[in-house]
Amino acid sequence: MSMTIPAVRPSSLPRVDAQALGTLYDTYARQLFRLAYRLLGTREDAEDVVHDVFVGLPEALAHYEERGRLDAWLRRVTVRVALMRQRSRERRREISLHSVADVPTPAGLTPEQIELQAAVNALPAPLRSVLVLKEMEGYSHAEIAALLGISAVTSRVRLYRAIRGVRERLEDHQ
């Protein structure tokens, strides 16, 4: 989905009220939640990311320039918040409490999807981020490079290693 919303330009709407925020939530929360979940692998973390994004949105929108699509801007912001949370989580070593491969996955998955989800969850965070952004969210390597602060070549290499890691794990379980 894509749309521009001149209504949130600072000149026309300097303050985003509760109703406007509710409209934005109804429009974008689902896709942003999905994006955060794919990046972080847990429902709780994805909830927190969406929470932080929408709580910070009124202030952030005051500086938003309508130079691109709002949904693309929101997705970039969500990716950054998710990556910040990921780094924070790694610093606190939360992930060491359990294997990332054992993180609960959504109900209703086929056995093949469970294996695939586990293989993605088992990837190191840097590889998983590139895999999600490139193959599941459709970002270009240049965009990923800008988001992650790496080179486009590094992004390609990480994607290669991520795909190889997923395939090896899937083969191990066959």
Added chain:
Amino acid sequence: MNTDLRTKLQELPTPELPAELRERIRASSATGEQTILPTDAEPHRRLIVAKVAAAAIVLLALSWIAYGRLGDRDRDVPSTASFFAGSPFWPTPALSQEIATGDTVGRARYPLLDRVAARALQSGSWSYRATMTTDGLVTTEQGYRKFSIAPMTVDGVPALAIVTSGTGRYSPEGFTDSLLVSRDSLRLLRRAKRYGRNPGGMDFPVTPARYLSWRDADINWVGSVYRALFQLTPLNSSWRGSVYVPWVTYPSRVRLLAIDLRVIGSERITLPVGTFDTWVVEVRFRNQEAPRVYVSKTQGLVVKIAMPMGEDAVWEQVLTESVRS
């Protein structure tokens, strides 16, 4: 990527958006809770950065002008030509003993290599293949190097021609660097450099002195110093040594760059040209990580040079051909 795998990844379901999340956000907003989002750089911030950069450039330009007017400090420093005139073959492991200057970049950590056996240099030619490998996966060709030592005479004086040639990223059309040195003292008699389409190159001695850059030095450390030095210097497991090489950053300004070398281990290396038991020599300058040189234990032959390039890449030269004459 396999389209099938991509499709399967995109079809992986995600949990439903929790119904209570909207209420949680509303409650947080109502209590005045705030988060600062990492948004794109704001325009006015970019403007400030641009202004600061412009001011820095102006300041730099003024400093440069002032430096030029106060250039007397360089008056006593020997010119490039006279600097080279007093040295053995360039760059040289014994250079620091002949040049009395305090203008050094870094201090040598280990005993200076001020004694080398000139006669020990053996004639022959050695070819190397250069590559760049990123994250152990992506390898790109970086040209070749050829290093040769041959006996000759210069104006009746027994001499050696030490020639490094090759191609590379900065010289795709090839370069040749020839050092003619006295066979007895290794003192430089003549030097000629040629880069690609630049037939003029550089001859020794050169008047007026021209600018040299780190690229000149880099090529010659790799091309001559390691290969010649390790033929002349027997290594062992506790070997340490430092050299100074000239770093000419301005026609009238010669600085000496300290390079610290030490054996950090041994390794058996198998290459297409053969298997070698080598000493692994770590090379450091200005506290930066620099090449590791793998030197064969029996012949003092450099069989591999590996240089880290940033976090994910390594630049390598490996021996592809060795001909002793």
